[in-house]
Amino acid sequence: MREPELVSIALPVRNGADRLEGVIGSVLAQDYPRIELVISDNASTDGTEELCRDLAAGERRIVYHRHPHNVGLLANFTHAARISRGAYVRWIGDDDRLQPACVSRAMAAFASDERVILVTNQVSYSRPDSTVTTAAYEGPHEGGGLGSDDPVERFTEMLRLLNESPFLIDPLYGLLRREPAVGIPRRNMLREDEVFAAKLALAGPWAHVPEVLSHRNWRLERISGLARRLDVPSWQSHAANTLQCRELLRWVRDAGLADDDRRRARAGVLRMYARRQRRTIAHRSRKLLSMARPT
Structure with a gap:
């Protein structure tokens, strides 16, 4: 045996x-x-x-x-x-x-589909106020999503999830085949975890186990504090969206995609960037308005 x-x-x-x-x-x-x-x-x-x-x-x-x-x-x-x-x-x-069956459930998913490079599972998160949150990933709005053979479908689905909720999929804490885990280069930067997740989506199909098999503590952290922990220049905290977009576009350029696929992937990155920028501008506008109100 x-x-x-x-x-x-x-x-x-x-x-x-x-x-x-x-x-x-x-x-x-x-x-x-x-x-x-x-x-x-x-x-x-x-x-x-x-x-x-x-x-x-x-x-x-x-x-x-x-x-x-x-x-x-x-x-x-x-x-x-x-x-x-x-x-x-x-x-x-x-x-x-980890729940006792976390690894065995993921390995069963690998055994059932040799295409798969990564298996994620549903995660529960403890918030600072001691409440526990979890969210079920029910698949893409359309297309094959993260399990598709089309790398751009996987890539754009991951970009959608990054804008939708941090609780649906956590690829950095899934089970990976060794080659993508250690072979994909990673750049020390803000939102590197999101960039790596998108790179993994281009690398190959994923599977998902819809069971709560792991638990994490969720901490809200100001982006300036994260910059200090990562030891990156403080100015990056004011340009995180742009730097993330540039790194994703660079990776798409060098990923060996066909011309049409590369155009589709670039369009997905730019859509995500535009949405992030709108959110950032709206947040800063609300902050300025609150500061301008008389006390």
């Missing part, structure tokens, strides 16, 4: 000693038989190193790596996947949780 494929769960962390045991426990509790948990510690200064080394000493499925200095948020994120050994890779946040 053929041995099941190894699945790597990549856990990037910095200073997570107070929250790691729960996420590690949920990974090790998976009912899938071949799991590797790869922890990439970005030079933590709390008790993360001691905790992880203690856990790894007693559990052969845990691989622990520590950077000697802070390499940055995105670099640590990608490094966790690159040093893994699995044919399939899934990232997990340092305060996330």
Whole structure:
């Protein structure tokens, strides 16, 4: 009987000693038989190193790596996947949780469709006020959507979802075949997660498991604060829409699409950009009006 494929769960962390045991426990509790948990510690200064080394000493499925200095948020994120050994890779946040069947359900979806490069699942999110939110992805408004053989259909469906709701699909925390997980280049920039999601949509068809199989904490963060955490210039927070549009157009240009497909993909990017810009202008206008009101 053929041995099941190894699945790597990549856990990037910095200073997570107070929250790691729960996420590690949920990974090790998976009912899938071949799991590797790869922890990439970005030079933590709390008790993360001691905790992880203690856990790894007693559990052969845990691989622990520590950077000697802070390499940055995105670099640590990608490094966790690159040093893994699995044919399939899934990232997990340092305060996330997986249901025991999360990996096995995704692997069943891969087994049923060899075209698929990524399997997502429904996610529940805890908000700062302790309420829990989830949303069911019911497929595209038209066409084959993320499971289509047409790369532009997949791409434009992902762009639609980016404008619609952050809760419907979370491709960065789905299960990926190794090649797209580590092979698609990523640029350290604001909204890089959305850019990477769009790149994944061009790379191949996806599948979706309509069950709540993972849990994440949802934090609202000002874009200027995210710029500091990513260590990108502060001016980028004022040009995030434009920079995202430029990166997507560059990727479409270099993706090897046929001329007609490239035009369709470019049109999808420009539609998303126009909608984002309208939202930004409306938000800034409301802010100016509120400031202008007499107190």
